[in-house]
Amino acid sequence: xxxxxxxxxxxxxxxxxxxxxxxxxxxxxxxxxxxxxxxxxxxxxxxxxxxxxxxxxxxxxxxxxxxxxxxxxxxxxxxxxxxxxxxxxxxxxxxxxxxxxxxxxxxxxxxxxxxxxxxxxxxxxxxxxxxxxxxxxxxxxxxxxxxxxxxxxxxxxxxxxxxxxxxxxxxxxxxxxxxxxxxxxxxxxxxxxxxxxxxxxxxxxxxxxxxxxxxxxxxxxxxxxxxxxxxxxxxxxxxxxxxxxxxxxxxxxx
Amino acid sequence: xxxxxxxxxxxxxxxxxxxxxxxxxxxxxxxxxxxxxxxxxxxxxxxxxxxxxxxxxxxxxxxxxxxxxxxxxxxxxxxxxxxxxxxxxxxxxxxxxxxxxxxxxxxxxxxxxxxxxxxxxxxxxxxxxxxxxxxxxxxxxxxxxxxxxxxxxxxxxxxxxxxxxxxxxxxxxxxxxxxxxxxxxxxxxxxxxxxxxxxxxxxxxxxxxxxxxxxxxxxxxxxxxxxxxxxxxxxxxxxxxxxxxxxxxxxxxxxxxxxxxxxxxxxxxxxxxxxxxxxxxxxxxxxxxxxxxxxxxxxxxxxxxxxxxxxxxxxxxxxxxxxxxxxxxxxxxxxxxxxxxxxxxxxxxxxxxxxxxxxxxxxxxxxxxxxxxxxxxxxxxxxxxxxx
Numbered sequence: 353x354x355x356x357x358x359x360x361x362x363x364x365x366x367x368x369x370x371x372x373x374x375x376x377x378x379x380x381x382x383x384x385x386x387x388x389x390x391x392x393x394x395x396x397x398x399x400x401x402x403x404x405x406x407x408x409x410x411x412x413x414x415x416x417x418x419x420x421x422x423x424x425x426x427x428x429x430x431x432x433x434x435x436x437x438x439x440x441x442x443x444x445x446x447x448x449x450x451x452x453x454x455x456x457x458x459x460x461x462x463x464x465x466x467x468x469x470x471x472x473x474x475x476x477x478x479x480x481x482x483x484x485x486x487x488x489x490x491x492x493x494x495x496x497x498x499x500x501x502x503x504x505x506x507x508x509x510x511x512x513x514x515x516x517x518x519x520x521x522x523x524x525x526x527x528x529x530x531x532x533x534x535x536x537x538x539x540x541x542x543x544x545x546x547x548x549x550x551x552x553x554x555x556x557x558x559x560x561x562x563x564x565x566x567x568x569x570x571x572x573x574x575x576x577x578x579x580x581x582x583x584x585x586x587x588x589x590x591x592x593x594x595x596x597x598x599x600x601x602x603x604x605x606x
Numbered sequence: 607x608x609x610x611x612x613x614x615x616x617x618x619x620x621x622x623x624x625x626x627x628x629x630x631x632x633x634x635x636x637x638x639x640x641x642x643x644x645x646x647x648x649x650x651x652x653x654x655x656x657x658x659x660x661x662x663x664x665x666x667x668x669x670x671x672x673x674x675x676x677x678x679x680x681x682x683x684x685x686x687x688x689x690x691x692x693x694x695x696x697x698x699x700x701x702x703x704x705x706x707x708x709x710x711x712x713x714x715x716x717x718x719x720x721x722x723x724x725x726x727x728x729x730x731x732x733x734x735x736x737x738x739x740x741x742x743x744x745x746x747x748x749x750x751x752x753x754x755x756x757x758x759x760x761x762x763x764x765x766x767x768x769x770x771x772x773x774x775x776x777x778x779x780x781x782x783x784x785x786x787x788x789x790x791x792x793x794x795x796x797x798x799x800x801x802x803x804x805x806x807x808x809x810x811x812x813x814x815x816x817x818x819x820x821x822x823x824x825x826x827x828x829x830x831x832x833x834x835x836x837x838x839x840x841x842x843x844x845x846x847x848x849x850x851x852x853x854x855x856x857x858x859x860x861x862x863x864x865x866x867x868x869x870x871x872x873x874x875x876x877x878x879x880x881x882x883x884x885x886x887x888x889x890x891x892x893x894x895x896x897x898x899x900x901x902x903x904x905x906x907x908x909x910x911x912x913x914x915x916x917x918x919x920x921x922x923x924x925x926x927x928x929x930x931x932x933x934x935x936x937x938x939x940x941x942x943x944x945x946x947x948x949x950x951x952x953x954x955x956x957x958x959x960x961x962x963x964x965x966x967x968x969x970x971x972x973x974x975x976x977x978x979x980x981x982x983x984x985x986x987x988x989x990x991x992x993x994x
Contacts, residue, residue, distance in 0.1 A: 408826045411993055430828040442992075444820030448624040449617075460613040461827040502823070 353545050354384040354407065354436075354513055359416035361402055376402040378569035381416070384547045384562070386512070389539050391560030392549035395597055399569040400549040401441050404517045407547075408438045420513055434462065437511035439519055443502035447491040451482065451501045454490060455508050462509035469508060476504040480534060496527035503534070513545045514538065520555060532559050553593050567597040610829045614837025615844075622807040622845045636802045637853045640795035644857065647791075653734075663742060664688050664701070667708040673716060674708065674724075677749045696729045704728040704739045706746075716753070792875060793952035794926050796853050796883055797945060800891050801922055803849025805915060807842040808898035812984070812991075813911035816903075821992040835985040839977075842895040850887050854880040874958065882955045886966070889973035890948050894922070896980035903987050921945075929953065941968045944976065 361377040377399040384390035392400050406413045407420070409429035418425040418432075425432040445454050452473050459469025477483045482500045485493070490501055499519065507514065516535075520528045536559070538544045550556060556563055556577070563580060565573040573580055573596045577589060586592045623629065661681075666688040668675050678685055688705045695701040707725040709715075715722035726742050728735045755765045815821040824834065857875050897918060902911035926949035929936065941947045947969035951961060 405993065410822065410825060410989065430830070433826060433828040436826075438823070438826045440822050440826060442819030442822040444815075444818035444823070446617075446621055446820060447818075448621050453617075453620075457613070457617050458823075458827060460617075461610065461824075461829040463610075463828070505823070 353386050353419075353421055354390075354515070354547055355417075355419040356383070356403065356407065357381050357417045357419075359403060359406055359418070360414045361399075361406060361411070362414060375569055377406070377413070380566055380569065380571050382564040382571060382574055384513075384545050386545045387539060387543040388561045389535060389546045389548055389559055390562045390564060391556040392547060392564050392566060393551070393553065393556050393560075393593060393597075394549075394566035395551055398551075398566045398597070400551075400566055401517055403566070404438070404440070404515055404547070404549060407515060408436065408440065409433060410440075434509065435511055436513045436515060437506040437509065439503055439506045439514075439516045441517045443498065445490040445493070445498060445501055445505075448489060450487050450489050451477075451493075451497075451504075452486045454501055455505045458505045459508040464509060472508055472510070473504065476507055479537070480504055481530065495522045496524065496530075499523060499527065499531070503531075511544075513547075515547045517549050518551070519548065520550065520552065528555075535559065553590050556593075557589050565593065565596045572596050607830055607833050610833035611837040611840070614829070614834055615840045618807070618811055618838050618841030619844060622810065622841060625806070625810070628806050632802050632806065632849055633852065636795065636799035636849060637856050640792065640799075640853060641856050641859070643791060643795070660684075662686055662703060663706060663745065664692070664703045665706040665708060666692065667710070667712075670710060671708045671712045671716075673713065673753075674749060677752065678745070681745065681748070683745070693727070696727065696732055696735055699729075699732045699734065701732075702734040702738065704735050704742055706742060719757075790929075790953060792857055792956065793883070793949040796850055796857075796887065796952070797890075797926060797949055798923060799853035800846045800850040800887055801894060801919060804842050804846030804891060804895045804898060805919070807845040808895055809902045809908055809911045809915065811838040811842060812899050812902040813905040814908050816905075816991055817907045821988075825989060825992045831985050831988055835981055835988065839892075839896055839899060839981050839984070842899060843892045846891040846895055847884075847888060850891060851884055854883050874956065879955055882961075883952055886948050886951050886955075886969075889970045889977075890944055893944055893973035893976040893980070894918075896977040896984070900980040900983045900987075903984050903991050925949075941965065942972055944969065944972055947972070 359377045359380045361375075363374045363376055365372055365374055380399060380403050382390065382392070392403070394400050402411070405411050407418045407425060409425045409432060412426060420432040421435050423432045423435065445451075446457075449457070452470070455473040455476065456466070456469040459472060460466065464472070473486065474483075477486045480500045480503065482497065482504070485497055485501070490498065493501065499522075503516075503519070514535075519531060523531065532555075535546055535548070539546055548555075548560065561576065563573075563575065563577060564571055565580070573583065575583070580596065581587060581589060581592045584592045584595050586595060661683045662685075663678060663683050664686050668685050668687065675685060688707075689695060689701070692701060692705050696705065705727045707727055709722055709724070712722045712724070724746065726739060726746070728739045730736060758765060758767070815824070825831070858877070858880060898915055901914050901918065905911035905914055922945045925943060925946040928940070928946055929950055936950050940950050951965060951969065954961060954965070
């Protein structure tokens with residue numbers, strides 16, 4: 353379970369006269385329960401990535417807290433990270449290592465024994481249907497193959513909580529569907545807590561049990577799809593999202 | 607923490623050693639070049655020695671000077687007539703000896719006691735002919751002296767009156783010191799091998815990791831930051847040292863190929879010297895690796911890091927030259943400057959001097975301090991670098 357309470361974060365950009373303060377996150381809060389896929393839906397620049405980076409202890413929040421299974425991320429980052437698998441916005445692999453070596457390296461960094469990490473890499477490869485890729489260097493991998501490797505790498509230590517930052521970026525339909533199936537299986541078979549950020553409504557419609565709409569650094573609405581539609585008085589989910597994220601006046605029908 | 611650092615170390619080392627193309631370039635440019643230069647120098651020296659042994663003088667118009675010919679032959683020199691286009695050939699460096707030009711009426715002028723003018727023609731653009739000019743001039747001075755002695759003897763004056771001072775040349779440098787002059791090249795090449803070996807790995811584990819977008823996920827592991835930085839640093843320093851060791855070892859077979867026997871006898875670089883070099887270079891490899899990483903971690907791309915590290919490369923490659931241009935020998939401060947200290951100490955090893963702890967400790971201390979500062983900086987900057 354991941355609990356995010358009222359996060360705030362400002363960045364200072366530039367120097368001297370050109371200096372300006374950007375409020376990246378200004379009151380984001382939500383709870384992602386176990387056995388559920390929580391969608392963090394918001395337009396570009398809404399503060400989703402910053403929120404997830406704070407959750408992964410990569411940056412410190414100015415105010416607010418993140419608890420992972422009851423562990424405060426800011427206080428005990430190593431313990432919290434051990435219970436989390438994060439697929440961040442940046443998902444670079446080591447091109448001169450094979451997919452297996454990439455995955456095992458992260459397993460070792462999580463304190464796994466070499467044999468256990470290797471066995472886990474094989475198991476994840478079967479789950480993600482990437483066994484033939486496993487012993488190839490990642491240099492010539494396609495976007496989808498890279499994503500699978502990065503996901504396997506993030507899941508190598510079998511974390512109860514999974515955080516994915518826009519995982520479908522750059523994936524084709526087949527790869528996106530495969531990813532959705534994997535996430536559903538992780539939710540249904542293993543009861544994982546999955547947080548999934550995206551700016552694409554279809555993703556949320558197809559996949560998420562619980563939706564948190566983020567705009568201008570704030571949580572503007574949260575609930576199931578039906579609840580959100582009911583609250584905004586719209587039957588179409590896209591309309592619901594536009595209304596919630598951009599305000600009632602910006603909804604220009606296509 | 608140690609185990610994590612070890613995991614990072616092994617991965618980074620594997621990653622660096624798989625970069626075959628870069629390694630090959632580094633091997634060619636810093637490991638093979640040293641022995642090649644050594645061979646080229648030896649070929650040059652052998653050539654000079656051969657010509658010194660040949661005892662040949664190239665003369666234009668020797669038939670006008672039987673007395674001179676007689677003297678030259680008594681000095682066991684062979685006289686070769688100058689080719690027709692000798693001036694052009696000297697200019698084009700095709701002729702490796704200076705040309706002695708004997709004027710018309712030489713013999714008659716000599717007999718009358720009117721000093722005839724002989725020219726020794728060389729070209730300062732022709733290095734080979736220029737170095738051979740010295741022996742020819744010495745030969746002519748000998749001829750002068752003999753003629754003068756004969757004339758004085760005819761007038762009943764002692765030959766000793768001609769010499770107010772007797773001159774003898776004595777060279778204090780022993781074989782090892784002379785070898786060290788040539789050997790100046792070896793420390794330089796070995797030093798550059800450390801630098802070029804470490805450069806690519808240092809940039810790849812920092813700026814390269816940022817550019818690839820693999821630094822952010824790496825920091826989302828529970829492994830302590832210090833373990834990540836120490837592992838990376840250890841791997842970079844190891845690659846630098848590996849190249850340095852290969853470079854040191856490459857000089858061992860290189861010297862067996864030395865063409866000049868005299869040079870081979872002078873150039874003392876055995877297994878003992880190689881080991882001393884490696885021991886001296888190890889702290890420097892650590893310091894330079896950390897320094898390059900500290901510079902590169904602030905850069906967003908590999909390319910930017912390359913541009914920024916040029917300054918270090920330039921300074922490190924210029925520092926050893928202080929000893930080449932400094933006529934006053936080594937000053938105590940040389941031992942405190944990284945790179946300069948190592949070349950100075952390696953030079954002493956080549957001269958066969960024993961190094962004491964007092965000689966070595968300043969450079970080691972400076973390197974350790976530099977490494978700690980740079981590694982600390984990388985550890986502090988790592989997180990900010992991942993997010994920016």
